[in-house]
Amino acid sequence: MEESVVTFNAFHHVAWGTTISVYFWLVGASAGSFVISSFGWVFGIKRYKPLTMTASVTAIIMLLIVPFLLTWDLGKPMRFIYLLIPGYWHSTGPMAWGTMLICLYPMSMIVYSYFVIQHNQTFARVFGIVAIVLALSTHWYTGVVMELNPGRFLNHTALAPLLFLTGAFISGIGLMNVIVTIRNLLVPAVKRYDWALIHEMSQFMMYGIVFDIFLLFLDFMQTTYGNQNEVMGHTVVLMQVFRFPYLWLELVIGLIIPLIILVTPLKRSLMGAFVASLLVAIGVYGMRVWWVMGGQYLQSFY
Amino acid sequence: MGNPESQSKEPRSFGLQTPGTKGVRGTKRYAMVIDLRKCIGCMSCSVACKTEYGLPLGIWRTWVKVVDKGSYPTTKRVFMPRLCNHCDYPVCVRNCPTQATYKHEDGFVLQRYNRCIGCRTCMVACPYNARHLLPEKRTDGNLPRMVVDKCTFCIHRVKKGLVPSCVQACVGGARIFGDINDPQSEVARLVATETVTVLKPELGTSPSVFYIGGDWEIMDEPHSYTNRTHQVREEFNDFKRNHKGDAFADIVEGEPLMSEVANNWYGYLKTIPHKAKETLNAFKIFLFD
Incomplete structure (x- = not known):
């Protein structure tokens, strides 16, 4: 075939960057942490009750960073208010719904935490259920907001919300394990949480990792057997340009090494569980990077 | 039709x-x-x-x-x-x-x-x-x-x-x-x-x-x-370098990816003082004008 080369084209920016990937990670880790928080008061697993406030506060703090990140990422920061005004609010825009969820989710968590402090089981359970639905919806939305762009072949998959939710689950647990371990090492022995909880949460995390690897395999199947753009998305974007966040950070560091730790006797050691949790929490950020920035990469040359 | x-x-x-x-x-x-x-x-x-x-x-x-x-x-x-x-x-x-x-x-x-x-x-x-x-x-x-x-x-x-x-x-x-x-x-x-x-x-x-x-x-x-020709690739790279600090997710080809991600983050942080100034101005206009 004869040579054919592009000799001139206009240059285009990739519109969403690191800020959005950090935001996706924060929301995910918050949702995952809140799942742990709800174990005791919503699902009635009593041994998790002591962890409730630590998990809840972690989830709230993670989420309180988000509005600052997103507002300053706007071209017109002061106009963030438009997202909340009925005359401007656009019901078909995923971001319009996301804004509602991001506003309601921390409020419901705060109300839930208040009733936990008051030891009001009934209301804590009711608001816990509301908060957990909102937690899952908020993170579901982060998958959807990029999924609903048919032109972005790497993102345009119905697996997106599941990938995000699974990532949220494991990164939230990973983060909680890290925080609980550090806390236990710093406080007097009487105030420590039960070490067994860390091992139990690591087990939950292991199931999440297996499911995440399965979802990534499905995504791999779609991209390698997909159309030309999807194949390019896998071979060029993921395996070349975004090889580090995709292959090394997410797959190897964030999933495979923790899985090896958690299926071998290493899981019984505190250090094993701690390292696995830390790696998962860091590794999930790799997914957020390739998902956001990688998904937009190829089209910027068109 | x-x-x-x-x-x-x-x-x-x-x-x-x-x-x-x-x-x-x-x-x-x-x-x-x-x-x-x-x-x-x-x-x-x-x-x-x-x-x-x-x-x-x-x-x-x-x-x-x-x-x-x-x-x-x-x-x-x-x-x-x-x-x-x-x-x-x-x-x-x-x-x-x-x-x-x-x-x-x-x-x-x-x-x-x-x-x-x-x-x-x-x-x-x-x-x-x-x-x-x-x-x-x-x-x-x-x-x-x-x-x-x-x-x-x-x-x-x-x-x-x-x-x-x-x-x-x-x-x-x-x-x-x-x-x-x-x-x-x-x-x-x-x-x-x-x-x-x-x-x-x-x-x-x-x-x-x-x-x-x-x-x-x-x-x-x-x-x-x-x-793409090598020239187009290099011109696009120059375009991206010239727009660092604009909070876009541009990745200069040939540079380490994570350093580009960090650059992108730095670019975002750099825009904040300017946007904060604009926000303050908007408040001033709203309150005093």
């Missing part, structure tokens, strides 16, 4: 996902046909557009992509003018969270600067790279800044009975503009009688920019990445 069911519906001008108006009786649907057999790649359309709107450096509402084919002595240079496709089913309109972008009843996909928050959702949604964020620094302080902008099919000219400035400037007569719903119009005749194609038809956006004589390679997205 169209079917009886769609013809009975009243098209909406904005708001929820706008129904397509191509072929709907009693409505106008402006469209453009670009006859690539007549395009000589003079770029006068790009220049006319730049002049019409005073666009800043590096920003194009319309541009001409160029591909060189073959090997000496049997070479051919092919062109493809690009602009907003004013889709009948625009993804950007559907995804905009503040109704800043909308589809006009005559088919124009337009942007309302006063509603745009600069979230760039529409830029992510657009499959044709037709949208851009206007920079912070502009020669005239009254021009819109940090909001998304795009081709308007020169609606201000069309409403006065003129054609868009790119059509006016086209020396080869390659760009033809008109109401595709009017069977007597030139665009309707060309679309009906010539072999026309659109960009990325598989996405179902129903573009309103039709090409006659389109070359498959120049229209192909992956080709743009895999078959």
Whole structure:
């Protein structure tokens, strides 16, 4: 075939960057942490009750960073208010719904935490259920907001919300394990949480990792057997340009090494569980990077 | 064109996902046909557009992509003018969270600067790279800044009975503009009688920019990445380097990816003081003026 080369084209920016990937990670880790928080008061697993406030506060703090990140990422920061005004609010825009969820989710968590402090089981359970639905919806939305762009072949998959939710689950647990371990090492022995909880949460995390690897395999199947753009998305974007966040950070560091730790006797050691949790929490950020920035990469040359 | 069911519906001008108006009786649907057999790649359309709107450096509402084919002595240079496709089913309109972008009843996909928050959702949604964020620094302080902008099919000219400035400037007569719903119009005749194609038809956006004589390679997205000259690659890298600090996710090819990610983060942080100053000014105006 004869040579054919592009000799001139206009240059285009990739519109969403690191800020959005950090935001996706924060929301995910918050949702995952809140799942742990709800174990005791919503699902009635009593041994998790002591962890409730630590998990809840972690989830709230993670989420309180988000509005600052997103507002300053706007071209017109002061106009963030438009997202909340009925005359401007656009019901078909995923971001319009996301804004509602991001506003309601921390409020419901705060109300839930208040009733936990008051030891009001009934209301804590009711608001816990509301908060957990909102937690899952908020993170579901982060998958959807990029999924609903048919032109972005790497993102345009119905697996997106599941990938995000699974990532949220494991990164939230990973983060909680890290925080609980550090806390236990710093406080007097009487105030420590039960070490067994860390091992139990690591087990939950292991199931999440297996499911995440399965979802990534499905995504791999779609991209390698997909159309030309999807194949390019896998071979060029993921395996070349975004090889580090995709292959090394997410797959190897964030999933495979923790899985090896958690299926071998290493899981019984505190250090094993701690390292696995830390790696998962860091590794999930790799997914957020390739998902956001990688998904937009190829089209910027068109 | 169209079917009886769609013809009975009243098209909406904005708001929820706008129904397509191509072929709907009693409505106008402006469209453009670009006859690539007549395009000589003079770029006068790009220049006319730049002049019409005073666009800043590096920003194009319309541009001409160029591909060189073959090997000496049997070479051919092919062109493809690009602009907003004013889709009948625009993804950007559907995804905009503040109704800043909308589809006009005559088919124009337009942007309302006063509603745009600069979230760039529409830029992510657009499959044709037709949208851009206007920079912070502009020669005239009254021009819109940090909001998304795009081709308007020169609606201000069309409403006065003129054609868009790119059509006016086209020396080869390659760009033809008109109401595709009017069977007597030139665009309707060309679309009906010539072999026309659109960009990325598989996405179902129903573009309103039709090409006659389109070359498959120049229209192909992956080709743009895999078959670039070294010069184009380096120029794009320079473009990205020159825009560091603009909070985009540009990755300079050949640089370590994570350092580019860190640079991107640094760029975001660098914009904060400026935006904070603007926010304070807005508060001052609100409280004291």
